[in-house]
Amino acid sequence: MNSLAEPHPWEKLLWPLLASGLLLVAWYYSVRWTGTKIFPSPLQVEKGMVELFHKNVLWSDIGSSLRRVAIGFGAATVLGIPMGLTLGWYPALNQVVNPVMQILRPISPIAWIPVAIIFFGVGDNSATFLIFLGAFFPIVVACVNGVSNVPSVYRRAGRNFGLAPTQLLARVVFPAALPQIIVGLRLALGIAWLVVVAAEMVAVDSGLGYLVIDSRNSGKRYDLVVAAMLMIGVIGLALDLGFRRLETIKSIRWGFGNES
Amino acid sequence: MSPEEAVTMPTAGTKLRAEHLDMVFTRDGKSTPVLKDINLQVSVGEFICLVGPSGCGKSTLLNTMGGFLSPTSGTVSIDGEVVHGPDSRRIFVFQERGVFPWLTVEGNIGFGLFKLSRSEREQRLAHYVKMVGLQGFEEAYPSELSGGMKQRLEVARALAVDPDMLYMDEPFGALDSITRLTMRGELLRIWQAERKTIVFVTHDIDEAVQLADRVVVMSARPAVIQQIVNIDMPHPRDISSPRYLELRDGILQQIGLAHKI
Numbered sequence: 376m377n378s379l380a381e382p383h384p385w386e387k388l389l390w391p392l393l394a395s396g397l398l399l400v401a402w403y404y405s406v407r408w409t410g411t412k413i414f415p416s417p418l419q420v421e422k423g424m425v426e427l428f429h430k431n432v433l434w435s436d437i438g439s440s441l442r443r444v445a446i447g448f449g450a451a452t453v454l455g456i457p458m459g460l461t462l463g464w465y466p467a468l469n470q471v472v473n474p475v476m477q478i479l480r481p482i483s484p485i486a487w488i489p490v491a492i493i494f495f496g497v498g499d500n501s502a503t504f505l506i507f508l509g510a511f512f513p514i515v516v517a518c519v520n521g522v523s524n525v526p527s528v529y530r531r532a533g534r535n536f537g538l539a540p541t542q543l544l545a546r547v548v549f550p551a552a553l554p555q556i557i558v559g560l561r562l563a564l565g566i567a568w569l570v571v572v573a574a575e576m577v578a579v580d581s582g583l584g585y586l587v588i589d590s591r592n593s594g595k596r597y598d599l600v601v602a603a604m605l606m607i608g609v610i611g612l613a614l615d616l617g618f619r620r621l622e623t624i625k626s627i628r629w630g631f632g633n634e635s
Numbered sequence: 636m637s638p639e640e641a642v643t644m645p646t647a648g649t650k651l652r653a654e655h656l657d658m659v660f661t662r663d664g665k666s667t668p669v670l671k672d673i674n675l676q677v678s679v680g681e682f683i684c685l686v687g688p689s690g691c692g693k694s695t696l697l698n699t700m701g702g703f704l705s706p707t708s709g710t711v712s713i714d715g716e717v718v719h720g721p722d723s724r725r726i727f728v729f730q731e732r733g734v735f736p737w738l739t740v741e742g743n744i745g746f747g748l749f750k751l752s753r754s755e756r757e758q759r760l761a762h763y764v765k766m767v768g769l770q771g772f773e774e775a776y777p778s779e780l781s782g783g784m785k786q787r788l789e790v791a792r793a794l795a796v797d798p799d800m801l802y803m804d805e806p807f808g809a810l811d812s813i814t815r816l817t818m819r820g821e822l823l824r825i826w827q828a829e830r831k832t833i834v835f836v837t838h839d840i841d842e843a844v845q846l847a848d849r850v851v852v853m854s855a856r857p858a859v860i861q862q863i864v865n866i867d868m869p870h871p872r873d874i875s876s877p878r879y880l881e882l883r884d885g886i887l888q889q890i891g892l893a894h895k896i
Contacts, residue, residue, distance in 0.1 A: 627737070
């Protein structure tokens, strides 16, 4: 078999499974050989996971986290896309706003926690606000870049067919920028999922982040800590995979260079 | 009618008139003259090719005629009206890069038809899909089409709004030589059926002599019109006839190229 051949479907499944298996084995033996009493083994984590499922807290925690992400990310999308399109459309305006944005953008949402608490108190609104902040800037930046990267030949064609500026934005500039906007949204969703966990450790008493910190604080249940961590990873992956499906829609797929 | 009015009235049958066009580009404080005193009349239904050395300003002239650039001085008028911007009665055709990749073949052809009723739109769509031979590809996206098909799609999108002029900027430049020959034949067939006025920029002198009623030969920058050659051959043209070769060689010499390599 040469190296250019497509791997068989079973190979595509086998190697990742083998790698995860090896990791579990390494984890198991590290716990055994070091004789640690604090860090749990894979089997303990598995029991912890079952316990969480049985206690029904898990579903409500997952629900709370997803709800916060949906609201924060949703608000960032609803405000960020029009703002990004506007800034991309009026470069002069972008020059005014851009410096402020470039300063705010690298500030981790975590650094905003004290400020969020002043504004919104300890509670849901603070957490949602932090998620919003984390998701908002990547969305705006993706839209600005998306709009300014629209090839001039498309805008010209649109103008040539007699489109008014708003029609040009809706029928040419937005669809032409959409692949880049989708990439920005996906990035923002990933950040939102990172931020929700951090926010829940500080500001609220529900959600997966709270589950992690609460499992540690109430009796050093590290089996539950790691179980919750794994749950966070699995849901994050599922969100990303779900979002990736958007990229296969035909009117968007052209922007993702992996076609003939 | 007073004598003054008679002067400003377009000559019967004149579609486009460029008068004393000058174009100077200024960048970093340096000004580069690109077009110099261009005077040209194009008749209704005429097929004009602009040829000249690369970078001479052919595309600049085309963009000025199309209203995408304003001349430094002079005017372009169409049907007696001065051009101030692009207009859907005059459509620009680019290399196939101009088709919208997010729309299907039907979406692209129907793009400019938003003012029509549904039934009219569908009628036009069907007509032009057929004219450019894209039946069966109505639902296909441009990424699923070949270069020649995309080019035909762009021509169909332009024709669908029933413009009276087409501006074509090296439209077949990115196609392979066989597809290019086919496309020339297709364009002539469409032009004979629809009788649009066409201004066509090319750097390929053979292409110009095969297609045009008149070939406008431009000089190197700043471009002036060096010569206008009447191609007095009926279509279909025999491209190995003595007359064809004579016309082609005349233009090659005008541009200062020997035709022996």
